[in-house]
Amino acid sequence: MIRWHALALLRPGDWLVLAAGAAVILLLWNHGSGGDRVLIKQGGRVFLDTTPRLDREIAVPGPLGDTLVEIKSGRVRVKADPGPHQVCVRQGWLMPGQVAICLPNRVSVERGVVRYDSLNY
Numbered sequence: 053m054i055r056w057h058a059l060a061l062l063r064p065g066d067w068l069v070l071a072a073g074a075a076v077i078l079l080l081w082n083h084g085s086g087g088d089r090v091l092i093k094q095g096g097r098v099f100l101d102t103t104p105r106l107d108r109e110i111a112v113p114g115p116l117g118d119t120l121v122e123i124k125s126g127r128v129r130v131k132a133d134p135g136p137h138q139v140c141v142r143q144g145w146l147m148p149g150q151v152a153i154c155l156p157n158r159v160s161v162e163r164g165v166v167r168y169d170s171l172n173y
Contacts, residue, residue: 088148090128091162092121104128104163114157121161128163130154 092100094112104126111118117134130140133154140154146163153160 088126089164090121090123091164093160093162095158099159112159114154114159116157119154119157119159128161130159130161133157133159 088104090100090102090104091098092102092110092112094114099112100110102123104123107124108122109131110121110123112121114134118132119130119134119140120132122129122131127145129145130143130152133141135154135156137156140152140159140161143150143152146152146161148163151160151162
C-alpha cells in the first residue's frame with residue numbers, strides 16, 4: 053500500500069507521466085473492439101467478411117431466395133430469410149461470438165473477434 057509521505061515525494065512531472073500513461077491505457081482499452089468482424093457465408097464459402105462499423109443491408113442469394121443481413125450501429129442480425137421456420141431471424145441481434153444459421157437457405161452469419169495467436173514478418 054502506498055503511504056501518504058511517499059506521494060509527497062512525487063514532483064509535477066511525475067504526475068504528468070502517470071496521467072499520460074493512464075490516458076494511453078484507456079485509449080488502447082477502448083480501441084480493443086477494432087477486431088470485431090462479421091463473416092457471412094453462403095453454401096460453406098465466404099460471401100463477405102466485413103466490419104460491423106459500416107451500416108448497411110446485404111442481400112445474400114441462396115437456393116430459396118435472398119437472405120437479408122442488416123448491420124446497423126455496430127450490431128448485426130438476419131433481418132429477413134425465405135426459410136419456413138425463421139429461426140435465424142428470431143435469433144435477433146448477434147453478440148460477438150454468436151452465429152445465426154439459416155439452414156434451408158445455406159446462409160450463416162458469424163459475429164466474431166479476430167484474435168492473433170502469433171505475428172509473422
